[in-house]
Amino acid sequence: MKHQMANRNLCFFLILLLGLNQSSVFCWKKDEFRNCNQTPFCKRARALKPGSCSLVADNVAISDGELTAKLISKKQDNQEDESQIKPLILTLSVYQDGIMRLKIDEDPSLDPPKKRFEVADVIVSEFPxxxxxLQRLSTETLGGDASPSSIAYLSEGYEAIIRHEPFEVYVRDRAGNRVVSFxxxxxxxxxxxxxxxxxxxWEERxxxxxxxxxxxxxxxxxxVTFYEADFVYGIPEHATNLALKPSRGPGVEESEPYRLFNLDVFEYIHDSPFGIYGSVPFMISHGKSRGTSGFFWLNAAEMQIDVLGSGWDAESGISxxxxxxxxxxxxxxxxxxxxxxxxxxxGPKDAIRQYTSVTGTQAMPQLxxxxxxxxRWNYRDEEDVVNVxxxxDEHDIPYDVLWLDIEHTDGKRYFTWDRVLFPHPEEMQNKLAAKGRHMVTIVDPHIKRDESFQLHKEATQKGYYVKDAGGNDYDGWCWPGSSSYPDTLNPEIRSWWAEKFSFQxxxxxxxxxxxxxxxxxxxxFNGPELTMPRDALHYGGVEHRELHNAYGYYFHMATSDGLxxxxxxxxxxxxxxxALFSGTQRHGAVWTGDNTADWDHLRVSVPMILTLGLTGMSFSGADVGGFFGNPEPELLVRWYQVGAYYPFFRGHAHHDTKRRExxxxxxxxxxxIRDAIHVRYAxxxxxxxxxxxxxxxxxxxxxxLWMEFPFEEATFGNDEAFMVGNSLLVQGIYTERAKHASVYLPGKQSWYDxxxxxxxxxxxxxxxEVSEESIPAFQRAGTIVPRKDRFRRSSTQMANDPYVLVIALNSSQAAEGELYIDDGKSFEFxxxxxxxxxxxxxxxETCIVKPSIISSSR
Incomplete structure (x- = not known):
């Protein structure tokens, strides 16, 4: 959610009222944000020519089970030339299941001015x-090189190669074909x-x-090069196609790189490489001939990524x-x-399994x-909550959670209630709970700078806020006005924040x-690009530029731990x-932010959610109906029909929109709409x-689709249809008054409407043929889908209802499926x-395969 004011006159009034000297923070304009040419590191990097790297790998050896080397410049014959790069330290390690890790950093023995930041708490504890x-290295001269390459075992059928001169790292298979290279x-x-x-x-303005x-x-x-790849995917979060389009190269209309920089972007546009709320620097490739491979850079600073069109390096001379x-x-x-x-x-699932073995799998949600x-921003008061x-119930529409936005608080002070509008919060929640329903309230990281506010007073006294470049508590502007932000990089502060969620x-x-x-x-609101200055300071002297994309991740982690x-x-x-970063999936759900009530945003919601899933974040969705604007009834109905298949299913709207229950x-x-919601509950x-x-x-x-049908080229660029698990295929309707839809149904078996x-x-x-009643959805022949077909007012009321197995036989009169059951809420699973x-x-014949583990309580 991004609560923005759409009316320009109101924006202007608020700016005058708040005394800000910037252009409006509420009315987003493209020039509020930097492009590559306005970002010096991006502009410098894009000007590099192929072959400009002069580094060679020296002193290659095995140490502590890892391959180590020094990267030195061939041009270092003039030791007085300070422009020459000092030796860098390279470490290459290999892990189970075909994972290679490459680290390159400054040599600490050369006394750099500070230690460069390494992102902590993202790699799962069991991964190391x-x-x-590694016990030994083999060395051989490859491809006519003048110098040798070192070869290490990676996994069955794969080897890790470090080429000494020119410096290069890559993975190859048993046949000598490259897979991914650096x-x-x-x-x-x-x-x-x-x-x-x-x-x-060194200042930038x-x-x-x-x-x-x-x-x-x-x-x-x-x-980074992906071999035998037809497409690349990943690196969310962008409102664009699932298959990433080239951003520069011959015959390509040069565009901005794909930006990874977490930003509060008002009413983002679709079909754009512009970065929005999250950053996951993981890219996955897929092709018919070889399959899937992936690359992940654990780095939380601003990142820009070009996908290069074929022939971009034609004049490089590199073979x-x-x-x-x-x-x-x-x-x-x-x-x-x-x-x-x-x-x-x-395989596609292999690559995702490998990535999530590093950053973690999706947390198991409560049912x-x-x-x-x-x-909605906002349900006005307790009476409004009761009426909604x-x-x-009156319209026989099930739901499980009612949400309250910032207006439920006392003056935007989080962990408080407006006691005029919400005088009995416990009673309000308990009435919902009696029907098996729940409530969600909002808690944002900006803390109102008010000496009478105990949370602010305590954070100030303990020194728990992010500091500005001068070492003082950083003071920025957000919904409460003057605000400061807890430094959740610090484990002590995360623990303190977690305690704030206790009932006491x-x-x-x-x-x-x-x-x-x-x-x-x-x-x-008054920060550069509507975010925190890059030279703000965090725990351990870390600059905000170094961890920016992970700030929301640490905040999310602390909140989850608190519950x-x-x-x-x-x-x-x-x-x-x-906000999201690699590993966010371990702590909860995400959504695609401040979308708009139009058909293009309905369409782009599907590739956005699919991309999040490819990077481990299964629990994601988009605001059904669009956060901004007033959807026409047909659009709203179509959105519910697609949204019923999102992993996270929520209707949400801006407070300036018409009510749309x-x-x-x-x-x-x-x-x-009731029928669409019933589909989800079933x-x-x-x-x-x-x-x-x-x-x-x-x-x-x-x-x-290509995850389940990896050899069917017709699926590789299809992001208007999607699979839910391996059994259901859903085709959204993204145009008004549609009478027909073209649906590609992959595989050799039949599909059942x-x-x-x-x-x-x-x-x-x-x-x-398409009717208003539903969107095209099919069950794959050869599958069994478990359902519950008795409709209740909430999921908790369905707990003891019978299960229905929908069996779709294939041409061999066979089918298979599975059902997982636990108590729906605890960690006892x-x-x-x-x-x-x-x-x-x-x-x-029906065969029931006995499960390996069954709870003794069932």
Whole structure:
């Protein structure tokens, strides 16, 4: 959610009222944000030519089970030339399941001005134990090189190669074919920290803001090549196609690179490489001939990434294996170190499993949280809450969660209630809980600077706020006015923040209350690009530029931990976050932010959610109906029909929009929306089973078609249809008054229409007649889908209802599926308190495969 004012006159009035000397923070304009040419590190990196890297690998050896080397410049014959790069330290390590890790940093023995930031708390604690200890290196001269290459075992069928001169790192398979490579085009550049000398001007200025940059330029850039790839995907968060389009190269209209920089972007536009609320520097490639591979750069500074069109390097003189097709990419970051992971796949699910073995799998949600949520900025008061809740019952529309936005607080002071509008918060929550329903309230990171506000007073006294470049508590402007921001990089401060969610500290909260973290990019209305200055200071002297993209991640982590502590570690938390980073999936759900009520935003919601799923974040969705604007009834109905299949299903709207609860658009539209929500409730057992799969393997709930059909080229660029698990295919309707839809149904088996049961042949496109009643959705032949078909007012009321198995036989009269059940809320499933039952039908016989673990309590 981004609460923005659409009326320009109102914006102007607020600026005068608040005394701000900037252009409006409420009315977004493109020039509020920097492009590559206005971002010095990006402009410098893009000017590099192939082959400009002069580094060679020296002193290659095995140390502590890892390959180590020094990267030195061939041009270092003039030792007095300070422009020459000082030796860098390279470490290459290998891990189980075909994962290679490459680290490059400054040599600490050369006494750099400070230690460069390494992102902590993202790699899961068990990952280091999967390290394979290298015992020896083999060395050989490859491809006519004058110098040798060192070769290390990676996994069965794969080897890690470090080429000494010119410096290059890559993975190859048993046949000698490359999979992923680093610095094949010689674009690696590493700007080292320096002591400032008289006359050095390192400051950067943008729209009246000055970045002091006390350590000077410190950016890193390099090229990464994916071999036998037809497309690349990933690197959310952008409102664009699933398959990433080239940003420069011959025949390509040059565009901005894909930007990864968490920003509070008002009413973002679709089909744009512009970065919005989240940043996950993980890219995955896929091709018909080889399969899938991946690359992840653990770096939380601003990042820009080019996808390079074929032939971009035609005049470089660099020779790569001509027998292999490839996609080249170029990665640029303002700060940090190289801490990169290479994943060999070869299947789509293999690559995602490998990535989530590093950053973690999706947290197992509570059952209620995957049902329908109703939200608005803002439900006015307790009477409004009661009326909305009762109307859902009156119209026989189930829902599980009612949300309250910032207006429920006392003057935007989080953990408080407006006691005029919400005088009895516990009673209000308990009435919802009596129906099996829950409430979510918002808690943002900006803390009102008010000496009478105990939270601010305590944070100030303890020194818990982020500091400005001068060492004082950073003071920015957000919803409460003058605000400061807790430094959640510090584990001590995260623990302090977590304690604020206890029932004693959060007065008026109950066990059925859960949390929404918004504006945690962080959003700063009067800051550069509406965020925190890059030279602000965090725990350990870390500059904000170094960790910016992970600030919201640490805040989300602390909030999630707080809900676990609140319940004495018994119940799973539910926390929705707008900002996201690698590893966010371990702490809760995310959504795609401030979308708009138009058909283009409905369409782009699908590739945005699919991309998040490819990077491990299964629990994601988009605001149904669009946050901004007033959807026409047809658009709203179509959005509910698609949204019913989102992993996170929430209707939400800006306070300047007309009320849009499901019963406000006439009896027929109410019926259509009710039917869409009923589809979700019927499929809750299937969704919950898929969330368990995501929790154990990382494989997303909502999937691109090519994940299930990796050899069908017709699926590679299709992002208007999607799979829910391996059994259901859904085709959205993204145009008004549509009468037909073209639907490609992959595979050799048939597909059955979910409504009519009509069978359609696989491996071809079908022209499907479309009615207002539903969107095209199909069950794959050979699958079994568990459902619950008794409709209740909430998911908790369905707990003891019978299950229905929908069996779609294939041409061999066979089918298989599974059902996962636990108590829906606690962590006891981690100790084996669950049932995971596979089902199958073989010919005319039904086979029930006994699960490996069954709870003794069931």
């Amino acid at each position: 134990s999967k390290k394979l200890w 610095n094949s085009h010689g674009l690696f550049d590493f700007e080292q920290l320096r002591q400032k000398k008289e006359g050095d001007d 943008f729209r009246g803001h000055t970045d002091t940059r006390p350590y000077g330029p410190q950016s890193i850039s390099f090229d 790569l294996p001509s027998s292999q097709s490839r996609i080249d990419t170029f990665w640029m970051s303002e700060a940090g170190i190289v801490d990169a992971f290479f994943f060999v796949g070869p 209620f949280s995957i049902a329908y949520h109703q939200c 809740d009762s109307k859902f 500290n959060y007065v008026g909260s109950t066990p059925s209350l859960y949390i929404w973290n918004d504006m945690n990019e962080p959003s700063v 676990v502590k609140r319940g004495n570690g018994k119940d799973r938390p539910f926390v929705l976050s707008r 499901p019963w406000l658009f006439g009896e027929r539209n109410t019926e259509l 499929l809750l057992p299937y969704f919950y089973t898929l969330f368990r799969e995501a929790n154990t393997s990382g494989v997303p709930v909502m999937r691109p 979910l409504i009519t049961g009509t069978a359609y042949k696989g491996g071809m496109s079908h022209k499907i 981690q100790q084996g308190a669950y049932i995971h039952r596979p089902f199958c039908v073989l010919g005319r």
